[in-house]
Amino acid sequence: MDPITINPQEAADALKQADAAERRSARAYVYQRFAPYLLLWGLIWVAGYGATDLVPRVAGWIWLGLVLVALAVSMAIGRRAEPGRLGPKSNWRYSLFFVAVWAFFASTYAVMAPVSGMQQGAFPPLVVAFIYILLGLWTGPRLVIAGLVVGALTLGGFFYLPQHFLLWEGFVGGGALILAGLWFRRV
Amino acid sequence: MAELDAVIHQPVRLKIMAALKALPINEQIEFVRLRKLVEATEGNLGAHIQTLEQAGYVAVEKDFADNRPRTRVKLTKQGRRAFEDYVAYLRGIISPES
Numbered sequence: 530m531d532p533i534t535i536n537p538q539e540a541a542d543a544l545k546q547a548d549a550a551e552r553r554s555a556r557a558y559v560y561q562r563f564a565p566y567l568l569l570w571g572l573i574w575v576a577g578y579g580a581t582d583l584v585p586r587v588a589g590w591i592w593l594g595l596v597l598v599a600l601a602v603s604m605a606i607g608r609r610a611e612p613g614r615l616g617p618k619s620n621w622r623y624s625l626f627f628v629a630v631w632a633f634f635a636s637t638y639a640v641m642a643p644v645s646g647m648q649q650g651a652f653p654p655l656v657v658a659f660i661y662i663l664l665g666l667w668t669g670p671r672l673v674i675a676g677l678v679v680g681a682l683t684l685g686g687f688f689y690l691p692q693h694f695l696l697w698e699g700f701v702g703g704g705a706l707i708l709a710g711l712w713f714r715r716v
Numbered sequence: 717m718a719e720l721d722a723v724i725h726q727p728v729r730l731k732i733m734a735a736l737k738a739l740p741i742n743e744q745i746e747f748v749r750l751r752k753l754v755e756a757t758e759g760n761l762g763a764h765i766q767t768l769e770q771a772g773y774v775a776v777e778k779d780f781a782d783n784r785p786r787t788r789v790k791l792t793k794q795g796r797r798a799f800e801d802y803v804a805y806l807r808g809i810i811s812p813e814s
Contacts, residue, residue: 532719540809543730547803550734554753558739561749716752 556669557716563672564713565606570657571706573599578650578699585646600627647687647694654683654702675709723771724802728756728764733799736774736791744777744788765789773798 535543577595581588604623634653638644644652658680665672682705686697724733731754739745745753751761768774773795777788791799 533722533725535720535725535809537810540806543725544803544806544810546727547730547734550731550754551738554735554738554745557749557753558743716749 556671559668560671560713562610564710565610566603567675567706567710567713569599569602569606569710571703571708571710574654574703574706575699578695578703581646581650582693582695582699588646596627596631600624647691650695650698651683651687654679654698658683671709671713675705675713678705678709720805721798721802723767723773724799726764728754728760729768731756732761732764732768732789733773733791733795733802736789737796737799739791741796742790744790747787747789750789768795771795771798 573595577592580591584591600623607623634656637652638649641648658676661672661676661679663676665674665676679702682701683698686694686701690697724730732750735750735753736745747761747765751758754761756764765774765776769776772792775790775792777790779786779788
C-alpha cells in the first residue's frame, strides 16, 4: 500500500474531528458515571422529603436511615462501575465523605441557628445545585442545566409554595433529579 | 512515525479511536453507546471495529448481561500508542518546526 500523503488543511481537519470525538466521549463518560447517583438521590429526596412532610417529628431518624441506605447503594454503584479497583480504602472514603457532608450541614445549621424546618429543607438542594453548576462548568453543560433546574425549583417552592414546600421538594426536586439521571444515561 | 497510519486515518475509525482514547485506561464501552457516540450504523461500526481489532488497536469482549448479549470495546496499549503517534504526526504536518 502506498503511503498516504495529506496537506496541513487535511491534517487540521482530522485533528479537529478527533478532538470533537474525544470531547464528546469524555462528556458522555462523566454523565454516565453521574447518572446512577442522580437516580439514587432523586429517590432519596422523594422518600425523605415526602416522609418529613408526613411525619415531621421523626424526620431526623428518617433522613439518617436514608443517608445510610444511600451510602450503601453508592458503594455498590462504585464497585459495579469499577470492579476490582475499589478496595477497603474506598469504603472508608465513601463513609468519610458522607460524614463530612453530614458534618458540614449540621455545623452550618448550628452557626445559622435558629433555622426553620423549611430552611433546613431548602439548604441541601441549593448546595447540591451549586456544586452541579460548578462541576458542570468543567465537565459538561448537562450538569449546569441540572443544577440550574434543581436550584430554581427549590427557590420557587420555597418562596411561592411555602405551605407545601417539603412535598414540592420531594416530588418536584427529587423528580427533577431522577429525570436528570435518565437524561445523563443517554449519549 | 515515518508515515500516516492508514488504519486510523479513516473518518469513522478516527472517531472510534478518539472516543476510546477519552476513556480511562482499560475502560470498556458498550458497542451500542459507541455507535451513538461516533454516529455510525451498526454494520459500519462493526466492520471498522474489526479492522481496528485486527490491527491490535482495540480489544473486543462479548458476554451476556441480564440475559442479553453484550459487546464491549476498549483501546489496547498498542492502540493508545498508535493514536498518540497519529496525532503527533498530524501536528507535525501542521507545524513542521515543532
